[in-house]
Amino acid sequence: WTWVWVWVWVLCCSCPQAVVAVHTGGDHSWVGHVHHSANFWTEERFAQAQPPPTHLITHPPDLQQHTTTTDTTDTTTTDADQLLETRQLPATNVCAGSTRQLFTEKSQYSDPLFAAIGKVFFETDGKTFVCSGAISEDSRLVWTAAHCLYNYESKQYATNFVFVPRYVAGQRPSGVYPAVSLYAPPQYLRSRVREHDYGIAGFGAGFPAAFGGFPLRTSLAPSLTTYHAYGYPSGAPYDGQFINLCVSMGCYRDWSTYPQAVGVTCDSTPGASGGPFLARYTTTVATTPSPSAPLIDSDRRDENPSNDNNTTVTSTTVTPTVTPTTTTRWVLVGVASYYYTDDLGTLYTPYFGESTRTFFTDVRNSLYSDDAYSSAVTLATFANALQPPLVFADISFLLSSFVIVTLATTLLYNLLSI
Numbered sequence: 001w002t003w004v005w006v007w008v009w010v011l012c013c014s015c016p017q018a019v020v021a022v023h024t025g026g027d028h029s030w031v032g033h034v035h036h037s038a039n040f041w042t043e044e045r046f047a048q049a050q051p052p053p054t055h056l057i058t059h060p061p062d063l064q065q066h067t068t069t070t071d072t073t074d075t076t077t078t079d080a081d082q083l084l085e086t087r088q089l090p091a092t093n094v095c096a097g098s099t100r101q102l103f104t105e106k107s108q109y110s111d112p113l114f115a116a117i118g119k120v121f122f123e124t125d126g127k128t129f130v131c132s133g134a135i136s137e138d139s140r141l142v143w144t145a146a147h148c149l150y151n152y153e154s155k156q157y158a159t160n161f162v163f164v165p166r167y168v169a170g171q172r173p174s175g176v177y178p179a180v181s182l183y184a185p186p187q188y189l190r191s192r193v194r195e196h197d198y199g200i201a202g203f204g205a206g207f208p209a210a211f212g213g214f215p216l217r218t219s220l221a222p223s224l225t226t227y228h229a230y231g232y233p234s235g236a237p238y239d240g241q242f243i244n245l246c247v248s249m250g251c252y253r254d255w256s257t258y259p260q261a262v263g264v265t266c267d268s269t270p271g272a273s274g275g276p277f278l279a280r281y282t283t284t285v286a287t288t289p290s291p292s293a294p295l296i297d298s299d300r301r302d303e304n305p306s307n308d309n310n311t312t313v314t315s316t317t318v319t320p321t322v323t324p325t326t327t328t329r330w331v332l333v334g335v336a337s338y339y340y341t342d343d344l345g346t347l348y349t350p351y352f353g354e355s356t357r358t359f360f361t362d363v364r365n366s367l368y369s370d371d372a373y374s375s376a377v378t379l380a381t382f383a384n385a386l387q388p389p390l391v392f393a394d395i396s397f398l399l400s401s402f403v404i405v406t407l408a409t410t411l412l413y414n415l416l417s418i
Helices: 002-024 043-048 078-085 106-110 112-116 186-191 354-369 371-376 392-417
Strands: 031-033 099-103 117-124 127-135 141-144 159-165 181-183 199-202 226-231 243-249 252-254 261-265 276-287 323-335 338-340 343-349
Touching: 106 112, 112 117, 127 159, 127 226, 127 276, 141 323, 141 354, 181 354, 199 354, 226 261, 226 323, 226 343, 243 261, 252 343, 323 343
Parallel strands: none
Antiparallel strands: 031 181, 099 243, 117 127, 117 159, 127 141, 141 199, 181 199, 226 243, 226 276, 252 261, 261 343, 276 323, 338 343
8 A cells, every 4th residue: 555655646746747748739848828826917016017128239240230349248237228218319320211109199099000009017037027019810819029928047938927908108998918828939948039039928718809910921021111110118208108109111131130130210118129010011802793694685575585576585794894902901020129239229120031920820829729728727827838748758757756666665565574
């Protein structure tokens, strides 16, 4: 009986890891299930949330635009934030046709566009932070920056992650929605490469579809694209209460990244990270109406050939007309990521190419395959990020435990028999 009880203890200790492995997927170590504390988000915590450390970087030597230093060290101190807040935007280095607009009137937020844009609040290392985000066309996925949901230093996903759509002046008219899972590209998890500084938060089946969302569009030509960068900047002169919009061509490329990140003229400050880069995308579809029914000729007698000697029924068919239908809609083409110290007027987004499309597809498949788990577990009991799958190391642990327990039980039995 001693042997039996010891083995029950070993199996109970091993089971939780196996259960988590089932839900995270065999090789989806980039998936983090969000832990939520009950009643965590109070008015005080919402007000105290600050932007995460700014990705403010000095230019590497091979960057062709405005290179003044060869230092490539990331600056994530308070000095970096102060540098952004006190900057003077240069008169040059401005993309053609760039404009800015701050939406300070609450009535402006009734625009359906703003229903899919909002703030994300989260906790990391005991501190509360805030970024921007936008809903995907899928409606259960929210795009943001990877550094807004994953802490590279502690190698942990954020906890208590919530999305607040249509946030305006401290009010949350559309509610607060807790995420069930967080996703960042494996490339970012391994080495925090800024060309993959984008991430997605997944939400449960009850997330309202009425908010709408933006379809993902990849592989656009930046120099031919007008970007609309939205976000909630918190650093001076902004206070994080309203959406700021920067409209600009994608006239700068960061040649130190691959694929090359896209730079636009923008004065947004920390807090706008993760905000959507949108573009207007027009599609034209040729619509062909159904052919009209045959028309009987005007000689009514032909309808009854017995009325006269004319027994031929003549008809006329109208040739269908092909009518082009043009549809223009907003598409998501990037998220706000970082600035350079010697070019504080240019905000960069990772270039959204085929790798972004693949990431999005994997995330969507993972979220829907995880629905059974999400609906069966309460928010307060979600596992934290990066739980490892059941792999060979776990099997080795069970085998070694079997040997040790067997030897210990045999020894104990012999001692008691003496």
